[in-house]
Amino acid sequence: MKIFNNLNDIPINHKNSSVTIGNFDGMHMGHIKLLEKTIELAKKYNTIPVVMTFSPMPEEYFQKKDFFRLMSNADKMDFFKNYGILEIILIPFNQEFSKINASSFIDNILIKKLNAKHIVVGNDFRFGNKREGDIELLKSFNSNHDFEVKTINLVEISGKKISSTSIRKLLTSGKISEANAHLNKPFAITGPVVHGEKLGRELGYPTANIEIYKSYPINGIFLVEILRKNSKKLYGLASIGNKPTFSGISDILEVFIFNFDLDIYGETIKVIFLEKIRDQIKFNTKDELIDQMKNDHILALDILRKKNEL
Numbered sequence: 110m111k112i113f114n115n116l117n118d119i120p121i122n123h124k125n126s127s128v129t130i131g132n133f134d135g136m137h138m139g140h141i142k143l144l145e146k147t148i149e150l151a152k153k154y155n156t157i158p159v160v161m162t163f164s165p166m167p168e169e170y171f172q173k174k175d176f177f178r179l180m181s182n183a184d185k186m187d188f189f190k191n192y193g194i195l196e197i198i199l200i201p202f203n204q205e206f207s208k209i210n211a212s213s214f215i216d217n218i219l220i221k222k223l224n225a226k227h228i229v230v231g232n233d234f235r236f237g238n239k240r241e242g243d244i245e246l247l248k249s250f251n252s253n254h255d256f257e258v259k260t261i262n263l264v265e266i267s268g269k270k271i272s273s274t275s276i277r278k279l280l281t282s283g284k285i286s287e288a289n290a291h292l293n294k295p296f297a298i299t300g301p302v303v304h305g306e307k308l309g310r311e312l313g314y315p316t317a318n319i320e321i322y323k324s325y326p327i328n329g330i331f332l333v334e335i336l337r338k339n340s341k342k343l344y345g346l347a348s349i350g351n352k353p354t355f356s357g358i359s360d361i362l363e364v365f366i367f368n369f370d371l372d373i374y375g376e377t378i379k380v381i382f383l384e385k386i387r388d389q390i391k392f393n394t395k396d397e398l399i400d401q402m403k404n405d406h407i408l409a410l411d412i413l414r415k416k417n418e419l
Contacts, residue, residue, distance in 0.1 A: 110190045112197045119198065119222050126196070127151040127227040128219060130161045130234070132168075134273045135179030136188055136293040139264040143229055146259055148193050150227045159223060160189055161198040170202045175281065175326045179273060179292070181299055188293075198223070211242025215250050225256050232260045266291060281326045283385045295334075297381040298325070298349075298362060302373050305363070312395060314402050316348075316363040317373060319380060325349060330386040332409045335366055336379040343369060344418065346402075346409055347380055350389050365402075367410075384412060 113119050127150040129143045144160075151158035162185070168176040180188075182199075189197055200206060209218075214237050219225045228247060236242040247258045263270045271291045279288035280296055289295040298321060305318035328350035335343040345366040364380055386405050392398040 110186075110195055110197065112186065112199055114199050114201070116198070116200065116218065116222060123222060123224045124157050125154070125226045126157040126159045126223050127154070127229065128159045128161055128223055128225045129229040130236070131231065132166045132273065133160065133162050133185060133189075134166065135276055135296070136185070137264070137271050137273065137276060137291050138266075138293070139231060139261065139271050141293060142261045142264060143231065144189075144192050144194065146261060147227070147229045150229070150259070151195075154226060156226050157196055158194050159196045159198060159225075160194050161200065161223075163200050163202040165202050167202050167207070170207070175277070177277065177323055177325050179276060179280075179296060184297075184299070208238050211237025211246055213237075214242065215247060220250075220254050220256065227257050227259055229259045229261065232262050234260075280382075283327075283329055283388070285331065285382050285385050289382070295381050295383065297336075297379050299377060299379045300362070301375060301377045304374060305361070312399050312402065314365045314399075314406075315370075316365045317378070319362040319364060319378065321362050329388045330405055331382050332384045332386060332412055333364060334381040334383060335364060336381065337373070337376065342418075343367070344409070344413060345369075346386065346405055347382070348389065365406075367406075 127147050129147040131140065131143065133140050133143075147158050147160070150156065164182055166178075169178075186197065219228060230244070230247075232244065234244060234247075244258065244260055250256070251258065263272070265271065269275065276288050276291050276296075279285075279291070285296065298319065300319040300321055302317045303320045305316070310316075329348075331347045331349070333345055333347040335345055337343065343366055345364050347362060347364045349362045362380065364378075386408060390401065392401065
């Protein structure tokens with residue numbers, strides 16, 4: 110799979126392509142349908158299956174309030190590769206790119222640079238400066254250029270439309286199981302294990318402190334699965350947010366890993382969120398906190414037994 114990090118890196122006389130466009134954050138079921146249609150067209154018409162996506166994403170660039178990524182770029186690229194996408198156009202979304210008008214985007218990028226024969230997008234797709242372009246504008250270019258526009262309807266579950274934005278809202282409100290049901294894979298945070306203040310160890314629950322590069326508007330105690338390279342399946346309890354009992358220490362992700370006592374400082378691990386146990390609570394004493402942690406542990410183990418994971 111080839112990754113082009115700049116539009117100027119795309120080779121001249123690019124072969125015919127089938128292109129899908131989007132942020133593809135979280136890889137929900139709507140994204141899967143876009144990829145499936147792109148691969149289907151590429152196989153049928155012998156074109157190159159291409160994904161055009163953005164980093165930073167537009168919401169990141171414009172610093173939209175409460176925005177956070179549902180998956181890392183690395184995980185996204187791995188997913189595309191495993192799905193059969195042959196080329197990724199990873200556009201750095203910046204002021205210059207945001208000023209490109211919709212017609213120029215179609216003519217100069219999709220047609221002239223990518224030689225697109227199929228453009229696969231969701232039926233709510235907007236593009237160009239100030240989101241001026243829409244499906245009708247795309248289709249209006251058909252008469253002068255040899256390409257087709259394929260639109261995919263938004264996927265619904267129980268009457269609710271799935272989108273990355275709706276999934277973020279579910280996660281923020283603590284509805285982890287519901288959010289995960291809308292994703293291709295459960296929500297996860299990946300980061301290196303760093304030294305913390307050893308507060309968990311003092312309480313009898315040593316934790317791995319995961320460095321996170323952005324504050325997540327997610328708060329509480331969660332049952333999680335922990336992925337380490339070449340390791341057996343591990344489970345634990347994760348605390349994300351501040352520490353109200355300890356004077357509101359800044360946002361941090363801590364994980365108490367069940368039946369585990371290895372030194373993993375410096376190791377990068379993935380923390381997969383499975384179910385919310387409770388909100389964070391400010392306790393009056395450390396003993397109250399320890400009692401609650403014991404109850405959290407018992408509840409988490411009970412959930413795993415019911416899932417036949419123990």
